[in-house]
Amino acid sequence: xxxxxxELFPFLANxxxxxxxxxxxxxxxxxxxGCGRIGFVIGGSVKIFKEHSSGRSITLxxxxxxxxxxxxxxxxxANPIHQASAVVEEDCxxxxxxxxxxxSLMERSSEARDYVFGLFASRLTDVLLLLxxxxxxxMDERLASILLEHAVRRGSDEIHTTxxxxxxxxxxxxxxxxxxxxxxxxxGLVIVGRGVVTINDRKGLARxxx
Amino acid sequence: xxxxxxELFPFLANxxxxxxxxxxxxxxxxxxxGCGRIGFVIGGSVKIFKEHSSGRSITLxxxxxxxxxxxxxxxxxANPIHQASAVVEEDCxxxxxxxxxxxSLMERSSEARDYVFGLFASRLTDVLLLLxxxxxxxMDERLASILLEHAVRRGSDEIHTTxxxxxxxxxxxxxxxxxxxxxxxxxGLVIVGRGVVTINDRKGLARxxx
DNA sequence: ACGCTGACCGTGACGACGTCACCAAACCAT
DNA sequence: ATGGTTTGGTGACGTCGTCACGGTCAGCGT
Numbered sequence: 233x234x235x236x237x238x239e240l241f242p243f244l245a246n247x248x249x250x251x252x253x254x255x256x257x258x259x260x261x262x263x264x265x266g267c268g269r270i271g272f273v274i275g276g277s278v279k280i281f282k283e284h285s286s287g288r289s290i291t292l293x294x295x296x297x298x299x300x301x302x303x304x305x306x307x308x309x310a311n312p313i314h315q316a317s318a319v320v321e322e323d324c325x326x327x328x329x330x331x332x333x334x335x336s337l338m339e340r341s342s343e344a345r346d347y348v349f350g351l352f353a354s355r356l357t358d359v360l361l362l363l364x365x366x367x368x369x370x371m372d373e374r375l376a377s378i379l380l381e382h383a384v385r386r387g388s389d390e391i392h393t394t395x396x397x398x399x400x401x402x403x404x405x406x407x408x409x410x411x412x413x414x415x416x417x418x419x420g421l422v423i424v425g426r427g428v429v430t431i432n433d434r435k436g437l438a439r440x441x442x
Numbered sequence: 443x444x445x446x447x448x449e450l451f452p453f454l455a456n457x458x459x460x461x462x463x464x465x466x467x468x469x470x471x472x473x474x475x476g477c478g479r480i481g482f483v484i485g486g487s488v489k490i491f492k493e494h495s496s497g498r499s500i501t502l503x504x505x506x507x508x509x510x511x512x513x514x515x516x517x518x519x520a521n522p523i524h525q526a527s528a529v530v531e532e533d534c535x536x537x538x539x540x541x542x543x544x545x546s547l548m549e550r551s552s553e554a555r556d557y558v559f560g561l562f563a564s565r566l567t568d569v570l571l572l573l574x575x576x577x578x579x580x581m582d583e584r585l586a587s588i589l590l591e592h593a594v595r596r597g598s599d600e601i602h603t604t605x606x607x608x609x610x611x612x613x614x615x616x617x618x619x620x621x622x623x624x625x626x627x628x629x630g631l632v633i634v635g636r637g638v639v640t641i642n643d644r645k646g647l648a649r650x651x652x
Numbered sequence: 653a654c655g656c657t658g659a660c661c662g663t664g665a666c667g668a669c670g671t672c673a674c675c676a677a678a679c680c681a682t
Numbered sequence: 683a684t685g686g687t688t689t690g691g692t693g694a695c696g697t698c699g700t701c702a703c704g705g706t707c708a709g710c711g712t
Contacts, residue, residue: 282570282573282574282577284574284577284578286578286670286671288577288578288670290573290577292570292573302566303566305563306562306563306566306567309556309559309560309563310559310560310563310564311563311564311567315566315567315570315571316570338555338559339552342549345548345555346519348559349519349520349548349558349562350519350520352516352559352562352566353515353516353519353520353521354520354521355566356512356513356516356525356562356565356566356569357516357521357525359566359569359570359573360492360502360525360526360569361525362573363492363500363502363569363572363573363576364492364494366573366576366577367492367494367498367500367576367613368494368496368498368613370668370669371668371669372668394688394689394690395689395690396688396689396690403577403578404669404670405669405670405671406689406690407669407670407671407672407690407691407692408668408669408670410690410691410692411668411669411691411692414691424690426677426678426679426688426689426690427678427679427688427689496699496700498699580697580698581697581698582697604659604660604661605660605661606659606660606661614698614699615698615699615700616660616661617661617662617663617698617699617700617701618697618698618699620661620662620663621662621663621697621698624662634661636659636660636661636706636707636708637659637660
């Protein structure tokens with residue numbers, strides 16, 4: 233799994249960077265914070281999300297190896313404030329560069345620019361898709377999709393998570409997750425236990441989640 | 443109001459472009475379409491929105507003079523499909539360039555790149571803010587904000603729009619707009635007529651809309 | 653002036669979702 | 683074992699989305 237630092241980001245070759253390890257639960261940045269360094273993920277995963285004073289949250293997307301943080305870049309290039317928070321989900325190795333180094337890299341390297349444009353475009357696409365889901369789709373459909381995504385990411389139909397965490401991911405309340413899961417159970421789509429949801433009928437879930 | 447073509451986009455000076463006029467109601471592009479030319483708005487306004495098979499829609503943001511279409515650029519640089527639709531709200535003058543010309547411009551001009559980065563960042567910010575509103579805030583709060591925005595944009599407390607149009611903007615149903623407006627009326631915040639909503643108490647609305 | 657038509661608005665009923673308050677069961681540390 | 687914490691279950695109620703109406707008004711043709 234572990235890669236040489238520059239395999240994923242060859243355009244960083246002539247830029248001074250710092251390699252570091254972040255362990256699960258560490259904050260990469262918080263919403264409304266200014267920008268320190270720009271991170272390029274080599275291994276592990278990072279969850280990008282928004283939270284609200286009511287205590288609810290919603291997950292926007294995740295960073296994996298080869299990703300880097302468009303929100304920090306956005307801070308560096310234009311809007312000086314982070315628009316969401318980032319926390320490490322699985323222990324992470326990241327390269328970081330300063331905002332100045334990043335800006336100069338953007339001037340020098342057309343490869344780096346292509347990478348960043350592509351990243352901007354795909355994050356914008358992600359967020360627009362999420363917005364569409366939130367506005368137009370029902371909770372059972374969204375939760376079905378989320379469960380399937382988890383199964384794919386972890387390569388297992390046993391998803392180790394709590395109703396609370398699923399609610400934070402979907403942007404809803406725990407009680408709603410409980411209700412929807414109860415419905416899924418009674419249709420034989422999943423089996424639930426304390427801290428674990430096991431998918432029992434992938435195709436059935438996929439029919440709901442589209 | 444009308445500007446010389448290149449005042450707003452000086453970096454287009456050495457790029458062949460086509461100037462054109464689009465009248466109210468014209469489509470700039472539709473969701474799921476590929477990308478033709480990239481538009482730079484000189485005058486008028488364009489509404490960017492998502493629609494759903496159920497008939498509901500939601501407005502993402504608007505383009506005015508000096509703006510240009512990040513979604514088309516995103517198409518040109520990476521993801522080949524538009525992620526939303528665009529329709530002219532007020533008669534528009536736009537400059538357009540081909541995707542090839544745009545790509546070459548990105549290589550040549552650091553001013554153009556700065557402009558596009560800034561645009562990407564601010565649209566991403568807009569969309570994240572909208573997502574936050576949709577997920578966490580109530581309809582009366584959002585509608586209050588929308589009414590105030592309209593008043594500011596048009597410079598008048600008399601907003602000429604229908605419940606249907608407000609619903610499309612907010613991503614909800616007409617009936618919901620009717621209900622919320624009835625509430626506003628009974629609190630003396632607005633006065634409603636056929637095809638018009640008049641703001642009667644800006645501060646009251648602002649308290650609700652934050 | 654009259655009636656037609658389409659756009660616009662109002663409303664009640666009901667299901668889906670968010671919130672609150674509270675309780676029950678499972679797990680954990682000592 | 684016991685007390686505290688984490689997780690899950692539940693009923694009640696308010697908000698929102700959907701459906702099926704029905705009513706009102708503006709504009710238009712005759």
